[in-house]
Amino acid sequence: MSRSNRKVVPECAHALNQMKYEIAAELGLMTGGSAGGADTEFASELGGTASGGGHVNWSQIATRDAGTIGGSITKRLVQHAEQVLKGL
Template identity: 50%
Template sequence: MARSNRKVVPESKEMLKQLQFEIAAEFGLYGPGMGGAMDTEFATELGMGGMSASGRTPYLGHLTSRENGSVGGEITKRLIRQAEQSLYS
């Protein structure tokens, strides 16, 4: 059976992208001197500097697979934590 990366809730795309950049900034992977916004704590509010040639998305080609994986793992942890909190509150 083929895998699909289709979003179950398409409206979540922007929220997940914002979470991705916030976590990368917290880990020091996206910020000043790395193609990111000057203030990593508020990177999403300040906009995403260091855009690609198309001007649409930031260029993060300097990140390793391990670094990208750590961001994805942290996103998963936080989403699970939020789901658990909503079940028990």
């Protein structure tokens, strides 16, 4: 079976990337500096710099932490979909 990181909806890439940085900030994985242009809502409160950003060195993230970030993204997307479907 072939695996691919191809986005089903390419227009959502920015939102998913922003969510990734928000979750990293919530987990305390932000190290200061620039978040590569990502605007993280909680970065300054949870370890980002006072200038409002933070940086995650993704090559230094433990596999467990990366899995936690991915799992949290999935959980939030499922919760959002349930809320949307509940309104139909």
